[in-house]
Amino acid sequence: MRAIIFLAGGLLVVFAFIFYVKNYLITPRNMFFFTVEVVGKKHEDVVKELVDRLNDKGLNVIRTLPMSKVIHARGVKDFPNYTTVLACDIPQKKEILLKVPFMSVLIPCSVAVYEKDGKVYITSLKEMLIVKDYSQELGDRYAQIIVDTYQKLRIAMAEVAKGEKR
């Protein structure tokens, strides 16, 4: 009897694990996007703080695009706050882009700050699948520069989300 219970329990754990991996870990959203939720801050404050942090980390911000403001101006007033921050203007961008032009999807990086269901989120692309796909053309050095840049970006996002002091 104990063996059956043990076996059934084991199977249940295995199925629960497969269910978790399938539905929450390995999804296109999780593989391509890194998202943090920001609690207790307004959209515009999050954008400002994010811009400051990115600049502090050398991930220079090129432009801030107030998408929702432009959409509101076109008469769609119920569109939630949405800003895209273009950053990661790194010194090696010219070398990287000349070597692998498609890296222009990653450099400069776009970071989206948006509201959904009354909460503020920050999302960036995850670079790993794209860098892996171009690893031969990029070579170790440039692949590592992109990975490091995105790592710094994720740290900046997490710091804004946690409200850590600069």
Add this chain to the structure above:
Amino acid sequence: MRKLLLLLLIFTSLLVAQERKEHPLQYEEVIEGMDFEDVKLLLKTALDGRNMNVLGVVDVSTEKPRFSYMLVCNLSYAEKIFREFPQLGVMAPCRIYLYEREDGSVVVGFINVDTLLKVFKKDLSDQAKELFKKADRDVKSAIREVKGEL
């Protein structure tokens, strides 16, 4: 289980494509017999004419081989897509890059929308998918206009 299989399929196709030196996320077209600056100007005009607003043109290299990219966005499409899938905003504004090859031809490239739609098939509504396809058709027809094919 379907989701798992889909991701395995994507991962496998990435590996297979890498073996063949293909990149499923990339779409490129070659324009021959035109100067880089002319291609850039004509492409910008053609995109603007299709309501694909060019928010900026960034010249990364102004000496040969020249390299520029455009930040392009259609806000009507973006509004509808971002409402249901706000994470996709990290792919906006869409980057369309242009670079010069040694033989003087110009390559125009951007993200392969067909692959993108396969990856996010389950996450997008039919309306959002159709908007992506429209945007893809707009950009491709702008490139054809630059080539003088329209």
